[in-house]
Amino acid sequence: MRKVTIADVAAQANVSKSTVSQYLNKRYDYMGEKTKEKVKAAIEELGYQPNIVARSLKQKSTKTIGVIVANILHTFTTEVTRAIEDFCNGSDFHTIICNADDDPDKEKHYIEMLRAKQVDGLIIFPTGNNRELYQRMLDDQYPVVFLDRSVQDIPVSAVLLDNEKASQLAVDHLVQKGYEKIGIITTSIINHITPRLERIQGYEEAIRKHGLQLNENYVKSAEPSEIQDRLNELLNLDTPPEAIVAGNDLVLIEVLKYVKQNHIRIPEELAVIGIDDVSFASFYTPAITTVAQPTFKMGKMAAEVLLDKISKKKIKDDRPDFRFEPKLMVRDSV
CATH class of the missing domain: 3.40.50.2300 (Response regulator)
Known part of the structure; x- marks a missing residue:
């Protein structure tokens, strides 16, 4: 079966290919509601699927980040990764979550694999034992944020509890x-x-x-x-x-x-x-x-800092650490 193209969608909706491209990239500034509805209907009728790889090459962005957690069994990990995913989804970014099991070799493998897949940045719960790899990302000006942990003498922004x-x-x-x-x-x-x-x-x-x-x-x-x-x-x-x-x-x-x-x-x-x-x-x-x-606030902050780095927005310092306040929940065990 022949693959449906942007040209097919444009012909079906009776609009230009550039209008379809603007719709797919959510640039609606000069697009009327009727035009949007026509393009949407044409995409659904033809079953058009965008070529994500081609778009990534053109935009120089995969709109994807990687999250390498230390141990996915931790309640903390579950909650912060949910907050990261929520924030990224709201910013039209996808997340790939990898579990390193606090194993430096697995962490190294995931960092290299995710970078090979050209994800736009990484949030890492670092094992601390891949210092050369962390430093290489800094030297490459690759967007990275540490979560829950910092690594001495590696100036990566970190989001942590006090x-x-x-x-x-x-x-x-x-x-x-x-x-x-x-x-x-x-x-x-x-x-x-x-x-x-x-x-x-x-x-x-x-x-x-x-x-x-x-x-x-x-x-x-x-x-x-x-x-x-x-x-x-x-x-x-x-x-x-x-x-x-x-x-x-x-x-x-x-x-x-x-x-x-x-x-x-x-x-x-x-x-x-x-x-x-x-x-x-x-x-x-x-x-x-x-x-x-405050797990959800910490996850949101990590995602926000990373996306700021990806979009080249200025971060206050070379390495600002973001510390969050703990809260005592008094119950019956004391």
Whole structure:
């Protein structure tokens, strides 16, 4: 079957090819409603499909961005990518989402693959271990934004939570409720992931601020599969913590599994605060106190900054970091 062309649509609608092209590119400034309706009807009747590759070559833009997430299982990741997709859709951009699993090799593969597909820019939750690749994108003046994490000495705009304040809010609330023996568990810090390190730093600063003794045995980090083992070590110390700050949603899930399996009562035997306001926190029994991130605002900001870079709009600094405020959601677990 012969492929329907712009010329066929123009003939069907009794307009010029340039008018059809203007319609397809949503340039309606000098186009009457009747003309728009005729072109639309002709496209539908003929089943015309634009040649996206040809249009991309002509416009030097694929109207597509790539998003490389660290771990798609995180509630945070799901919500921010939804916000990115919503914002890009409203700006007539498509998104391709890739899951790197915090694996530098997978991240490198996805960066190279997406650039080969000529996406217009990237939003990356960086592993931090592809510094040469990040720097090459900067040298090429390729639009890129980091989300949730930054990489030291790599001047890429980053959208992050105020992570230190997040754990400080958790510790402040626990101290206010009379707790002094407070522990924290995060996922692994081996790769120096920004939010994990900053949340531990914020925890330590808050402990000192309240004049409490900083117990190194109360600070644990591990892969998700090992979280319950670390929690078991914590709670079997000679002087175990009375309260736990779960560093993210995956840690909180493992803490709650352990608590249920070992018949530990919250908050009577162990107080719990999670960083990341997971959907089940409000209806779990007891409802879990959390520190929430403004996930949709963060995702929207990342998309907005990237599209500004793509359209060559001026960004304030070479590397502005956009920090968002956490919010304590007080419930029944503390």
